[in-house]
Amino acid sequence: MGDEVILLDYWPSMFGMRTRIALEEKNVKFDYKEQDLWNKSSILLEMNPVHKKIPVLIHNGKPICESLIQIEYIDEVWPGKNPFLPSDPYQRAQAKFWGDFIDNKVYGPTRLIWGAKGEEQEAGKKEFIEMLRTLEAELGDKVYFGGETFGYVDIALIGFYSWFEAYEKFRNFSVEEECPKLIAWGKRCVKRESVVKSLPDSEKITKFLPQLREKIGIE
């Protein structure tokens, strides 16, 4: 079957990383198209007119937006190999709960860490650490969030791992000191080929951050 898969994405986006990883895990060939978020392309505006955001997955001409929805879609369209979600409804619900948690509770504080000033940054850091601790408690002693296999929640969170170094340098703290189990989990994940292919170097993100702040008009 001739599947045409295109991904509109932006290299440092931890959301875009999710979709890259999901496609790589399923060995789906895709055409990666880097987007300039300050000069949005006509294809981006056409394929995501509601939000005008990345990542956008385009499968045989039809767009799917929102990274967590994309992970599920990829899992449903290319089943069999490495299912991301368990078949048990309760376990599925738990995975989705944590995906929702990551989106609603983790992203916000990280945005404050690098995107705000002074006291707000510190508040962001404190909140971020608290949320990571909650996630670490959920991980427990499991290999991955889903248990023995790499899945939905792992994919939802691992993109943030590439940003940890940047957060640490910005607010002078160590994620490993606060959440050693989570770092151990991250190190396991980055051994996977799909993750290696999808995550940028932490160093690249750390160098990029001041430029990003400037682009957004923070300094």
Next chain:
Amino acid sequence: MNQEEQVKLLGLWGSPFSKRVEMVLKLKGIPYEYIEEDVYGNKSPMLLKYNPIHKKVPVLIHGDRSIAESLVIVEYIEDTWKTSEPILPQDPYERAMARFWAKYVDDKVILALWKACWGPETEREKMVDEASEDLQCLEKELGDKQFFGGETIGFVDIAADFIGYWLGLVQEASGVTIMTAEKFPKLQRWSEDFVANSFIKEALPPKQKLVALFKTKFGSAKSK
């Protein structure tokens, strides 16, 4: 986890999020025990046990396991009780679309409408414009379908319950009008069809009680 195990729902009588779950349970004919939670006053030990992360309602308790977040609960019910009346389509692309629009309502539209009605006067016009734009997206998406789900009530219709019932009452209580039959004829017609469904109707909280609640809880904050 089997279907025969007892189902309990911790909810809040006036909450559209809580009601989403009740609507689906009723649509699918699943018996459940409803427990009203005093969320703003005294959170019960049961709530703190079954939703320790967010301490919010709704929470579905099935047997001894709990699920939180209304749309996650709705999908759980869909996955567990494979009855007639599916809420989500079978096709993966259509499912992704349904999830997209439900998330849009959840993350953007409801908040925009709420802020427009109860926010400060100085921001009123701008917020009403934003909320109207969001509603236009939904109006367009609905098109000529009877429901967002097509011929029967689906995932997006359930997610949009706030628009179908609560919005009219919030507009009445706040005095701010965003959705009218003139500006949004399709959504208006949809909301009438939505609340006319017998299972939906059964779940809805009483109008006057809700309007009174809105006026008391949010109305005083408005008059600045």
